[in-house]
Amino acid sequence: GESVGLHLPTLSVQEGDNSIINCAYSNSASDYFIWYKQESGKGPQFIIDIRSNMDKRQGQRVTVLLNKTVKHLSLQIAATQPGDSAVYFCADSFPSGYSTLTFGKGTMLLVSP
Amino acid sequence: GAVVSQHPSWVICKSGTSVKIECRSLDFQATTMFWYRQFPKQSLMLMATSNEGSKATYEQGVEKDKFLINHASLTLSTLTVTSAHPEDSSFYICSASPYGERNSPLHFGNGTRLTVT
Numbered sequence: 643g644e645s646v647g648l649h650l651p652t653l654s655v656q657e658g659d660n661s662i663i664n665c666a667y668s669n670s671a672s673d674y675f676i677w678y679k680q681e682s683g684k685g686p687q688f689i690i691d692i693r694s695n696m697d698k699r700q701g702q703r704v705t706v707l708l709n710k711t712v713k714h715l716s717l718q719i720a721a722t723q724p725g726d727s728a729v730y731f732c733a734d735s736f737p738s739g740y741s742t743l744t745f746g747k748g749t750m751l752l753v754s755p
Numbered sequence: 756g757a758v759v760s761q762h763p764s765w766v767i768c769k770s771g772t773s774v775k776i777e778c779r780s781l782d783f784q785a786t787t788m789f790w791y792r793q794f795p796k797q798s799l800m801l802m803a804t805s806n807e808g809s810k811a812t813y814e815q816g817v818e819k820d821k822f823l824i825n826h827a828s829l830t831l832s833t834l835t836v837t838s839a840h841p842e843d844s845s846f847y848i849c850s851a852s853p854y855g856e857r858n859s860p861l862h863f864g865n866g867t868r869l870t871v872t
Contacts, residue, residue, distance in 0.1 A: 684865050685850075686848070686850075688860045688862065742801060743789075744801075
């Protein structure tokens with residue numbers, strides 16, 4: 643992900659809407675990408691990952707899109723629920739030996755009933 | 756699924772004292788664990804990589820004598836914040852991968868909230 647900022651961008655949606663959270667990464671050599679969800683006071687929870695040989699991957703209610711040309715990653719959440727409210731981080735890894743992740747700045751998702 | 760456990764979940768200590776945080780992989784072995792630090796409303800910053808049976812690798816700007824890491828077994832890494840000061844107050848999170856290889860998701864503990872008074 644890009645360098646850390648001092649505040650979190652916020653996305654506010656209504657329950658049932660689809661949510662799209664975007665992330666830009668800076669290292670063109672990155673070849674593995676992960677989305678994490680972090681609830682208040684807890685550690686990040688794995689949502690979905692994608693490797694650079696793919697441009698789309700779907701999970702349960704979530705889809706990750708990867709555009710390597712513009713170094714952009716997005717997470718789509720279908721039928722967003724109040725329980726989806728959290729901070730979402732993208733992370734990327736590049737071929738440097740072990741899997742060390744660089745985290746993006748995060749986006750806070752607020753889902754109102 | 757892979758579970759990483761941290762202890763304690765929160766700790767309050769006085770300035771000048773040392774605090775030890777434990778990170779355990781409960782159902783898998785981890786030759787490598789990672790320690791992160793997170794300030795409010797900010798992202799996770801990697802502090803160091805903990806290697807079982809050898810010295811930890813610290814990120815630039817992280818004082819190795821301040822943040823002592825010990826990875827004595829395949830299921831336990833500890834982070835000791837020595838001579839803690841109020842500026843060390845933060846959320847510390849560890850992670851590990853059960854796969855022992857790159858390009859696999861890291862699993863995170865639930866973090867330790869450290870408050871230094």
